[in-house]
Amino acid sequence: MKLTGIHATPGYAGFFFDDQRAIKQGAKQDGFTYEGEPVTDGFEEIRQAGETLIVDISLEDGSTIRGDCAAVQYSGAGGRDPLFQPEEYAPVVEGPVADELVGRDATDFLANAELLEELAVEGKRLHTAIRYGVSQALLGAAAKADGTTKTDVLADALGTDPATEPVPVFGQSGDDRYTNTEKMFVKGVPVLPHALINSVEKIGEDGETLVEYVEWLTQRSQELGPDDYEPRFHIDVYGMIGEIFGPPYDRDEVVDYFVTLEEAAAPYPIQIEGPMDAGNRKAQIEEMVELREGLEAADVAVDVVADEWCNTFEDVQAFVDAGAADLVQIKTPDLGGIHRSGQAVRYCEGTNTRAYLGGTCNETATSSRACAHVALATDAAQVLAKPGMGFDEGYMIVENEMRRTIARRKRDQQLTASDEVTADD
Known part of the structure; x- marks a missing residue:
């Protein structure tokens, strides 16, 4: 055709x-x-x-x-x-x-x-x-x-085998980081809440405001979440940890702050996106590696997520090759062709870096549904709920597209198997 x-x-x-x-x-x-x-x-x-x-x-x-x-x-x-x-x-x-x-x-x-x-x-x-x-x-x-x-x-x-269950969805709260997050708890969203920590005011002069928020996440998730709910907390700080602490990032003061975040999130895992913004890719990778080495040496189980300066397919390769992150965000609009996002997820296979199929709140229902298929085709570690900052709409769009597709693929496979049995008879 x-x-x-x-x-x-x-x-x-x-x-x-x-x-x-x-x-x-x-x-x-x-x-x-x-x-x-x-x-x-x-x-x-x-x-x-x-x-x-x-x-x-x-x-x-x-x-x-x-x-x-x-x-x-x-x-x-x-x-x-x-x-x-x-x-x-x-x-x-x-x-x-x-x-x-x-x-x-x-x-x-x-x-x-x-x-x-x-x-x-x-x-x-x-x-x-x-x-x-x-x-x-x-x-x-x-x-x-x-x-x-x-x-x-x-x-x-x-050249992949698609996921047979929906990929974990990552909900983003926008600035309404309390009400929208409570919605996520009620719906049992597996990864949350993003929280949009993009200023010193939101993180605190010494990081105390973010710690208080993470403590609230832990308590409220246990009050509102479904039975056996085990969320993964994911906070995007837009480089603000770098703003309040500054390099070097493997020193005791910085590591101790991550220990405090880990303790506030317990018993749930927590991952921090974009801890610093170094101003260019080379410096960003070096500072992320330094942070990860400091956390590993202190046995701190807080995952670090690459965002700033990790935009293109080549950027993803550079961060993965350097071991600069536990997860890389694959920002789908920044990679160009949608197949490039799938290739970037695949590049993480066999490494110690997981692939977070992200994007932006500034997309559309059409592009978000398309990305749900990338997530399924590659079995990414998590996929962003998008578009918008109201949470519910984006979660519905991405989750339902995955569920609908999985159901259709099962029906198609059953029909194919039935046709093959009939042909053999």
Whole structure:
């Protein structure tokens, strides 16, 4: 079945674009927005509406398959592509991208996605958001043409055996870190709550505010969670531990702080994302390695998660090869083509680093469902509930997509087995 057309429509994403540099430099919140001027190129406000580019691919049977171009909340920060502006990029999708893809066989997902990955316009590689969104549509088109699931298309392309149970979902609370987290406890979410600890005020001058929050997590999870509930706490601190302590990170003061976090979370495991932001990939890896070595020497069982400066496939390789993290976040929009996220998960296989298939609150329902198939196809360690910061909607979208897909795959396998028995008879 051939690809017959590609169209692009600007739309809204599930959250907002935030100028992370301005926020870290002390921009004050004014209700839901921020006071002050942006400092990152492309931003007109420190917080502005998240946008997407809706991609529709037409097939020769008359069907239309959708993908959504999305970029992370903190675009333009930590080595990422600049702020994504859909109006600017719609002509690129309907022009050079369509020229390359229209007429190709929809079933050739990997070849089509790799072609898109290498495409350059005016000497520049396509924005990661374009590669991300168009590849989602290419994945859906291949599944439609093959009469199978997106999980199976990806598994075939990546050479994997898909998960037979839903991958653990990681819920994110946003700034409503108490109410939204209580919702997660009631629903028995396996990994939580993210908590958005992105300022000194939220972590405390000496880290005491975060410790108090983790103590609350432990107590409240036992009060509200289901029977036999064993959550894993995952806190994103956006480099704030580095802000309040500073290097070197293997010294007693820093290690003792992690001991306090471990004790506050007990009996549950805890992992800390983005403990510091060193300003570039090389320095970030070195400081993460230093921290991990300090924690290991002191026998501290707090896992460290790579986020800042771990954006591209090559970045993931560098962090994994250096042993710089217990988990790497694979930020799906930053890797470009959706198959690249799957390849990044696979790169963690056989190492001491687990793969967290993440992304951003600033995605869409369409891109989030597509990522659920990446999680299943690769059996990642955990997958982010997205989009949005309300928690419930993103959790529903990702969890239900995995459950629905697993159920369909079981039905398809039973039908295949029944047909084979009939043929033998």
